[in-house]
Amino acid sequence: MPQVALTVNGKQHTVEVEGRTLLVELLREKLGLTGTHVGCDTSQCGACVVHVDGVSAKSCTMLALQADGTNVLTIEGLAAADGTLHPMQEMFREHHALQCGFCTPGMVMSAVDLVNSHPQGLTEKQIREGLEGNLCRCTGYHNIVKAIAAAWPLMHQKAAAE
Amino acid sequence: MPFEGIGAAVRRKEDARFLSGRGNYTDDINRPGQLHAFVRRSDRPHARIGRIDTEQAAKAPGVVAVFTGADMAADNVGGLPCGWQIHNKDGSPMKEPPHPVIAVDKVRHVGDPVAVVVAETKQAAKDAAELIEIDYQELPAVASVRDAIAPGASLVHDDAPGNICYDWHIGDKALVDAAFAKAAKVVKLELTNNRLIPNAMEPRAAVGDFDPHGGDFTLYTTSQNPHVIRLLMGAFVLHIPENKLRVVAPDVGGGFGSKIYHYAEEAIVTWAAGKVRRPVKWTAERNESFMSDAHGRDHDTMAEMALDADGNFLALRVSTLANMGGYLSTFAPCIPTYLYATLLAGVYKTPVIYCEVKAVFTNTVPVDAYRGAGRPEATFLLERLVDACARDTGMDRVAIRRKNFIPADAFPYQTPVALQYDSGDYQATLDACLKAADYAGFEARRAAAAAKGKLRGIGISTYLEACGIAPSAVVGSLGARAGLYEVANIKVHPTGSVSVYTGTHSHGQGHETTLAQLVTDQLGVPFDQVEVVHGDTGKIPFGMGTYGSRSLAVGGTAMVKAMDKIIAKGKKIAAHLMEASVEDIEFKDGQFSVAGTDKSKTLTDISLAAYVPHNYPIEELEPGLDETAFYDPKNFTFPGGCHVAEVEIDKDTGVAEVVNFVAVDDVGRVINPMIVEGQVQGGVAQGIGQALLENAVYDEGGQLLSGSFMDYSMPRANDLPMIKVGTETTLCTHNPLGVKGCGEVGAIGSPPAVINAVIDALKDYGVRHIDMPASPQKLWSIIRSGTPRMAAE
Numbered sequence A: 001m002p003q004v005a006l007t008v009n010g011k012q013h014t015v016e017v018e019g020r021t022l023l024v025e026l027l028r029e030k031l032g033l034t035g036t037h038v039g040c041d042t043s044q045c046g047a048c049v050v051h052v053d054g055v056s057a058k059s060c061t062m063l064a065l066q067a068d069g070t071n072v073l074t075i076e077g078l079a080a081a082d083g084t085l086h087p088m089q090e091m092f093r094e095h096h097a098l099q100c101g102f103c104t105p106g107m108v109m110s111a112v113d114l115v116n117s118h119p120q121g122l123t124e125k126q127i128r129e130g131l132e133g134n135l136c137r138c139t140g141y142h143n144i145v146k147a148i149a150a151a152w153p154l155m156h157q158k159a160a161a162e
Numbered sequence B: 001m002p003f004e005g006i007g008a009a010v011r012r013k014e015d016a017r018f019l020s021g022r023g024n025y026t027d028d029i030n031r032p033g034q035l036h037a038f039v040r041r042s043d044r045p046h047a048r049i050g051r052i053d054t055e056q057a058a059k060a061p062g063v064v065a066v067f068t069g070a071d072m073a074a075d076n077v078g079g080l081p082c083g084w085q086i087h088n089k090d091g092s093p094m095k096e097p098p099h100p101v102i103a104v105d106k107v108r109h110v111g112d113p114v115a116v117v118v119a120e121t122k123q124a125a126k127d128a129a130e131l132i133e134i135d136y137q138e139l140p141a142v143a144s145v146r147d148a149i150a151p152g153a154s155l156v157h158d159d160a161p162g163n164i165c166y167d168w169h170i171g172d173k174a175l176v177d178a179a180f181a182k183a184a185k186v187v188k189l190e191l192t193n194n195r196l197i198p199n200a201m202e203p204r205a206a207v208g209d210f211d212p213h214g215g216d217f218t219l220y221t222t223s224q225n226p227h228v229i230r231l232l233m234g235a236f237v238l239h240i241p242e243n244k245l246r247v248v249a250p251d252v253g254g255g256f257g258s259k260i261y262h263y264a265e266e267a268i269v270t271w272a273a274g275k276v277r278r279p280v281k282w283t284a285e286r287n288e289s290f291m292s293d294a295h296g297r298d299h300d301t302m303a304e305m306a307l308d309a310d311g312n313f314l315a316l317r318v319s320t321l322a323n324m325g326g327y328l329s330t331f332a333p334c335i336p337t338y339l340y341a342t343l344l345a346g347v348y349k350t351p352v353i354y355c356e357v358k359a360v361f362t363n364t365v366p367v368d369a370y371r372g373a374g375r376p377e378a379t380f381l382l383e384r385l386v387d388a389c390a391r392d393t394g395m396d397r398v399a400i401r402r403k404n405f406i407p408a409d410a411f412p413y414q415t416p417v418a419l420q421y422d423s424g425d426y427q428a429t430l431d432a433c434l435k436a437a438d439y440a441g442f443e444a445r446r447a448a449a450a451a452k453g454k455l456r457g458i459g460i461s462t463y464l465e466a467c468g469i470a471p472s473a474v475v476g477s478l479g480a481r482a483g484l485y486e487v488a489n490i491k492v493h494p495t496g497s498v499s500v501y502t503g504t505h506s507h508g509q510g511h512e513t514t515l516a517q518l519v520t521d522q523l524g525v526p527f528d529q530v531e532v533v534h535g536d537t538g539k540i541p542f543g544m545g546t547y548g549s550r551s552l553a554v555g556g557t558a559m560v561k562a563m564d565k566i567i568a569k570g571k572k573i574a575a576h577l578m579e580a581s582v583e584d585i586e587f588k589d590g591q592f593s594v595a596g597t598d599k600s601k602t603l604t605d606i607s608l609a610a611y612v613p614h615n616y617p618i619e620e621l622e623p624g625l626d627e628t629a630f631y632d633p634k635n636f637t638f639p640g641g642c643h644v645a646e647v648e649i650d651k652d653t654g655v656a657e658v659v660n661f662v663a664v665d666d667v668g669r670v671i672n673p674m675i676v677e678g679q680v681q682g683g684v685a686q687g688i689g690q691a692l693l694e695n696a697v698y699d700e701g702g703q704l705l706s707g708s709f710m711d712y713s714m715p716r717a718n719d720l721p722m723i724k725v726g727t728e729t730t731l732c733t734h735n736p737l738g739v740k741g742c743g744e745v746g747a748i749g750s751p752p753a754v755i756n757a758v759i760d761a762l763k764d765y766g767v768r769h770i771d772m773p774a775s776p777q778k779l780w781s782i783i784r785s786g787t788p789r790m791a792a793e
Helices: A023-030 A087-094 A104-116 A124-131 A144-162 B017-020 B056-057 B069-074 B123-130 B145-151 B173-182 B228-239 B266-274 B286-292 B375-393 B399-406 B426-436 B438-452 B472-477 B512-521 B551-577 B603-611 B675-693 B745-760 B776-785
Strands: A003-008 A011-016 A047-051 A055-058 A071-073 B035-041 B048-052 B061-068 B111-117 B133-138 B166-172 B185-193 B205-211 B216-221 B245-248 B280-283 B299-307 B313-325 B352-361 B454-464 B486-492 B500-501 B530-533 B584-586 B591-594 B599-603 B625-632 B640-650 B656-666 B724-725
Touching: A003 B205, A003 B625, A023 A047, A047 A104, A055 B205, A071 B266, A104 A144, A104 B017, A124 B069, A144 B352, A144 B675, B017 B266, B035 B123, B035 B266, B048 B069, B048 B111, B056 B061, B056 B123, B061 B069, B061 B123, B069 B675, B111 B123, B111 B266, B145 B173, B145 B216, B145 B313, B145 B352, B166 B426, B173 B299, B173 B313, B173 B352, B185 B375, B205 B266, B216 B299, B228 B245, B228 B266, B245 B286, B266 B280, B280 B745, B299 B375, B313 B375, B352 B599, B375 B399, B375 B745, B399 B426, B399 B454, B399 B486, B399 B640, B426 B438, B426 B454, B426 B640, B426 B724, B438 B454, B438 B591, B438 B640, B454 B675, B454 B745, B486 B551, B486 B603, B500 B512, B512 B551, B551 B591, B551 B625, B591 B603, B599 B603, B656 B745, B675 B724, B675 B745
Parallel strands: A003 A071, B035 B280, B216 B245, B313 B352, B500 B530, B656 B724
Antiparallel strands: A003 A011, A047 A055, A047 A071, B035 B111, B048 B133, B061 B111, B166 B352, B185 B299, B205 B216, B205 B280, B299 B313, B454 B640, B486 B500, B486 B625, B584 B591, B591 B599, B640 B656
């Protein structure tokens, strides 16, 4: 079986996979990182979003072999090493932007990329359009939109300070 | 101590794990030696099964076993049971055809299980399933209720003539007919309530585990009610006694009703685990969710209101065809009857009501409760009909509602369709909602929209629902085969922390937070020292689960009763320790004190004494501080309120956009306003989805056309507005918390508000009614073909 070598949440792994193994299957089944979820089979729901080399990607739509040599960040690796939540995680909690929690890992990872890629600011409309690839059935998105808007200044102030 | 009791917007306990990827959903569970099951499903809507050849599949790499319905039948496995029996008009029972776990002689809908492959990996099971050869003799299929009841229609079940499951009615037909005969005006409306697919974001999953040492089975499953699954699967399907079967529903990623029912795959993995003596896991792919999760709604209805010359409602007459699908799902028969027709009084004092319902078998996925379950269908009918009454009589939409409201001083109010409402103030919720939505300023906004070429409309819905399900004796007399009480076990541990074991289940509702707030409030225990445990028959005495917005009204009340017992016992211990009489002990804010003195003991002092009973009234009192209460509600609860939607329609594309939405609901006492607001917003999003986007579509031959997220239009962030939520409270009079329930109000009140707004936007086009979803295609066609009556002006 072919091998794939990649870094996940700062740890290096070399894993044997089938040619057809998806990145999300590698994460969930080979590495036990079950925080990344599978909510559909048509690349529509976004529950599986992770960051590959810093950019959000649907891990159900990427072969594990395509991730060879990449640096993958999953929801498990988003908080600081001491457990301090990322500002996006903190704002999701503060604004009640999650209910059942199933879409949440993908939603948070998409939201982080959305904020990162909009250093000039984010309107409500841009946030809603930016969530095109993520479905939530519980919240009606109201509080997700609020949480992302609230995380934007926290993330960019933090980036500016560093 | 920060205020974390009743009324505080406490942030949720469960969020820390969900936000860090540490949730524990069923598909995250892997047992040692676990195998994987894949279900080969029918791709035919209706066919006799000839030969099933499993030989090649059984020889495929990694395959451990292949099972068919015949294997289960040979092992004496029972069919999936129905939990509710409805009786026909003539008193005879409904048709209740068998529902085999795996189809035996016939398949009755696309998605019906035909065989199961168990293999070392999911991919191996899936590959092998394709090798199974099935000879089908196709039969004509019926997908819609109209087709199914047509003379000569193909029969879904040979023993259900005309495809009728039951023909039921409620109300006094003679009185209603008499009222219609003398009415000044009769307003008729024919409408459908569109079929929906619940689509919780977590697909269903199940892991069956068998311990050969003791012969114990464990099922991990995506369920809203693990005890009910244990009861149904243990007693009726697999014949496993309760003491040998543990059902765990861990973190569950949304339910909305669709995870109430006992599904085939739960029985398949549990039974197969016993056969192969290894754990067996099954996880649905989303396409399987579409064709095997119970669907919702799907009514065809004719409704008529009789009015006097002043616009007073005299009588309501309703005739409904309800789609049951190919088999009876667990609670399907009660949805279009006791959760629908009994709600037809709504918030109005209509003196007489008659409703008849024919439930119909079709070659479609079974239909059962989906968020609101029956009440959204009743509300859509009523609120569309009331708008039609306003239009046909020339009355104002708000005025005709106010005129017919049950007044605030009329409670308790007995409706003509069985229910007795305990409390409510419909003028108050209407006033608050109209104010918050700036209803008075709407015409200026309509004009501004017109100036930029958009059609803007406003719609109102004033609604009521029944939840807090349910008094056992009442539902028993109506056909329920179970009680609907709730159970709470509360343990005050020796050093003062508290565990709550509740028979309700949280799959997004935030019970770990809200229920802990009840403990903080009543026992004075700090919020962070309270843990709420749910979803495990091995830990919780019993429970009926979560649906029908019942967790607080029924489950919360059971907790209050258990805590009352803890306080009563604590007073006895405190009296002993402080050498006072029990009558003189007062309990407040976590302190037991002797009235009129400065002597007091904390709850922790008392719990420590209860578990280390060195100085203890051991002759009269058992050690420990651990109490259980069962609570059976006295009545349903009746949340209600007003929703106002404002839409803008693009004339060129027909796209309707909800630009403003306000909900003001009376959900009784609010424990956590943040969570209540979130529940209402989520419900409204599903209601807007039903009104504008979502539709489960079968073709005439019974193929599901909307079978994926590519085809079924789920509401996305950009389809929805910010949703303003307010509350106006009257307390429930028959539970100690005064709570009514908030889980379903959003999905019940909102669809007619949106459609009323769409019709208002198109008022110049002569449109009287539009069925859901009000899709761009439908609206564009109306705009293209209609001549605006005002065009000449």
